[in-house]
Amino acid sequence: MSAADFLNLFIAAVLLAGVYAAMSVGMTIIYGVMKIVNLAHAGFLMLGAYFVFEAYDRFKIDPLLGVLLAFPVFFLIGMGVHWLLVRRIATSDQPTLTSLLLLFGVWLVLQNLGYLIWGNSDRAILTPRTLSSFELGPISFPTVRLTVFVVAVASLVGLEFVLHKTWFGRSVRALMQNKEAGQIVGVNVQRTAQIAFGVGIAFAGAAGGLLAMLYSFNPDFGASFQLRAFVIIVLGGLESFGGVAIGSLILALAETFVILILPASYQPAIAFSLLVVALIVLPEGIAGLWNKRRRWA
């Protein structure tokens, strides 16, 4: 394999990693603040995809704009779901079975809604951007991947800004580290939780839109990406944003380069196998290893 080919694959993996990170960060926020594993994440990925699709198909809104619109729309949806359902169950410092099952139920409902509204068939978002590619010397990659990557990274940078420079962000980080201490210091747990949930869903919806620009989709769409999000979070640790970046990169690299060895039909198994191996070897993710050296266990 030539250096140019290798570089192409590598860059493709990096671009993919960016989107994967945007896709997974929503779960990290929700888990970090509320210790809830959002099994409905897949459903919101799917809804985000259809949202951007409909915006483009019916209203001729450019998908990138659609993704940007998805942020506020899904933020509100997320806050709504929290107000309606999530705030009614008890949360604790340990992830609970009830939250797991509740969000699982939400996922089932969302999936079915998807089928009812849009039917079974695959859709895709095709814009002039989809078919063009960007050349830089020996490297070429599809423009759409580049634009999606840029938006993903921009949104992650935006999130970092919010987490470090705003009151809300500080509350989130405080609660992620120690819920009780946060409460004592004056953080409004319920409000922060609701906003955090909204942000998490916002990222899910927007990421769904980004993914829809790259892949075709149907109502089942969320499931395989949800599993990838799990892998990323397990690799990176459920509570670490840096971990999400590392995990995304590892998964994207694995998926991109493994095509050289195994037939394509095995590809879904990559995520699963990586997940299982990661869980065996790193029960607390890569970030867990790092944290053991820094934090009070």
Place this chain on the structure above:
Amino acid sequence: MEQEAPVGVKAGGDSGSTFVSRFVPAVVPLLLLACLAALPLMGPGPNIIRLLFVTLTWVTASVGWNLIGGFAGQISFGFAVFYGLGAYTTALSLNSGIPPVMAFSFGAAVAAVASLLIGLPTFRLKGPYFAIATIGVSEAVRVVMMNVPFTGGASGYRIIEKTRFVQSQHYNTALILAALAVGISILVRRSKLGLALVAIREDQDAASDLGVNPFIAKLVVHALAAALAGAAGGVYARYSLFIDPDGVFAFRNGIAILLMPIIGGVGTIWGPVIGAFVYGLIHEEVVANFPQAHLLIFGSLLILIILFEPGGLVGLFRKFMRSLRARSSVGSHS
């Protein structure tokens, strides 16, 4: 006003058990069993028998799941893997000329061995990681089975049955297996292992601090649970004569196996049984009349149960009985 005791706990405030309250729980299930056993002789249509057959296989899988998920509190989302392994092992055995009961046993055994392989690395994981891992394993096996040519891959695998199809035979097998499953469940719950499992569920560290070996306990009950799910898969496979990875290993099956005990009352003896019957009936009705709304109904049901009555139908029943008792003891102080 006295706080309610949660599901699984006998409320300590009664004025002692009466003859009725001890007689009924023993006799009612036996009566039910007798009715179910006699059913084929009363000549209902083959559709009803088929529906009950499928429901009874669900009962077995559901009761099995409840051993590890309900008693021990280890929520597995991936029980489809045991159901599927049982189905395929039984199918392969039947085609090799092995008699049915042995074939089912092989299915159960393979599932049990798989559970050890899966449990050893995954039981060290905390909370959500364990649940996620079970999904991953189940799906990985499904994808692999889709690609393995030996068992037919995605096109599935056919069983060549040499004897004539007698519906009541399948029905009776499922019934016996379901009764066996419930029996095992009762035995486990009343045993030392059962006590250990509940302790582990409540607080694994505290249990260990009192001498309970959580690793062995979880592995043992996981194997039992997997064996039951595997047997259920095997019995189903023999009936349907054709299985494929997207059918038996479907994530949907794992969901169903999880949902049934929750509907009925997770962690109780009869909850999984009731839940399986409810699920079987709803599933039949829903698939017949609203095939498009099937996930919606189950999802909403799950949400409602979680929000309003996590103890499931058994929990509702117990609350009802308690309010009856409270009303009948007007004037007496609890």
Place this chain on the structure above:
Amino acid sequence: MAPILKLKSLTRYFAGLAAVKDVSFEIEPGGLVGLIGPNGAGKTTLLSLVAGSLKPTSGKIEFEGRNLAGAKSFQAVRAGVARTHQIPKPFKTMTVHENVEVGLRFGRQGGAASPAKKAEEFLEMVGITHLALRPALLLSVGDLKRLELARALAARPTLLLCDEICSGLTETESALILRLLCDIRRAGTTILYVEHNLRAIMSICDPVIVMNYGQKLAEGPPGTVQNDPSVIEAYIGKKAKL
């Protein structure tokens, strides 16, 4: 007589911070040893290390001549060590009686002749017989503490590790528990007792070990220890009048 428990340079780090540092002491069989120290001194960590709930970073734990360092807590129980928890960890959906049964059936020489009957004995020892059929989640903190003790005793340990067993109890209840500890000790169980209530410790324990910042500060009979200047300094602002 050989010491029943020997700790040699026992150390436990939590990511750069030494919760227990280089602690060594011995306990004679039948002793009732007190362990005191200000908050954060590492007392509970030390108990957890001996009980097997935590693994030491380095150092030795010898129990009845056997090396216990690195053993898991259920293995320690089988060997004869049982503990109570500073913050009670009851099995919430079980009744008080069933909670004790767990200790009874899985503790040392588990599987007593008639478990149900014997569980009542332990409930009576700590004074919560009247709560036998109540679900543990309904108990007050004080009663939960007593349940902790009953449960640990039901595991029939030769070495009992008590963690602040009297906090949350009334004077009368505390007195009952202290008397119980003395009775158990007289019956042959060795006790290592962590407590904040200095009067309680000084009244029944000998020797008393003082810890601060993870290290052993002093060790000796109560009178000597309470007059030790470094001990007094550790408790700055608090003068224990005994």
